[in-house]
Amino acid sequence: MATQLARLSDDLVLIETLPFDDFELGLLSVFRHFSKSYETPEQQTWQHAYMIAAERWGERIGLSTAYALMKVIQAVSRCRPGGLNVQDPLCPDAKIYASVDEVAFISMLHHMRRDEAQHARGFIQTLAFGRNDPAIIHAGLSFAHRFSLGKRKQASASNKHMLYVVG
Numbered sequence: 777m778a779t780q781l782a783r784l785s786d787d788l789v790l791i792e793t794l795p796f797d798d799f800e801l802g803l804l805s806v807f808r809h810f811s812k813s814y815e816t817p818e819q820q821t822w823q824h825a826y827m828i829a830a831e832r833w834g835e836r837i838g839l840s841t842a843y844a845l846m847k848v849i850q851a852v853s854r855c856r857p858g859g860l861n862v863q864d865p866l867c868p869d870a871k872i873y874a875s876v877d878e879v880a881f882i883s884m885l886h887h888m889r890r891d892e893a894q895h896a897r898g899f900i901q902t903l904a905f906g907r908n909d910p911a912i913i914h915a916g917l918s919f920a921h922r923f924s925l926g927k928r929k930q931a932s933a934s935n936k937h938m939l940y941v942v943g
Contacts, residue, residue, distance in 0.1 A: 803845060808862050811862040825845075844918065855904040880899045889924055891924070
């Protein structure tokens with residue numbers, strides 16, 4: 777990432793130094809619970825992921841957010857048989873630190889939501905061990921389309937006086 781991230785170690789980053797919006801920071805806990813459900817399926821932590829999302833954003837938005845996020849996690853998990861390094865969502869330090877894999881995952885979505893393909897591509901490659909995996913791209917773009925912020929417009933003198941047709 778272009779910004780300076782405060783690292784505790786090679787594996788952990790201070791969450792407060794991340795450039796994510798509130799929605800993306802909210803995804804982190806849901807992401808962690810879904811990811812842990814792959815490690816220990818008998819604990820069924822996927823249920824916590826859905827409950828947290830519904831509490832955070834309401835059932836209508838939260839459940840669809842969790843479902844779309846789960847599809848992205850599934851795509852990444854298929855590329856990473858060893859799984860992702862994810863913080864235990866119940867650990868108190870998880871509110872302070874994020875793992876490098878968590879940062880890469882949320883960063884990918886962060887850039888996709890803003891239609892910043894070039895930046896997202898680097899994080900896709902990080903998650904997929906150097907490949908541009910089509911399943912990750914498809915799932916990530918589907919998520920980003922549903923929860924898009926659009927590309928940020930640059931203020932310039934050339935577009936300052938544009939005409940718009942309003943119907």
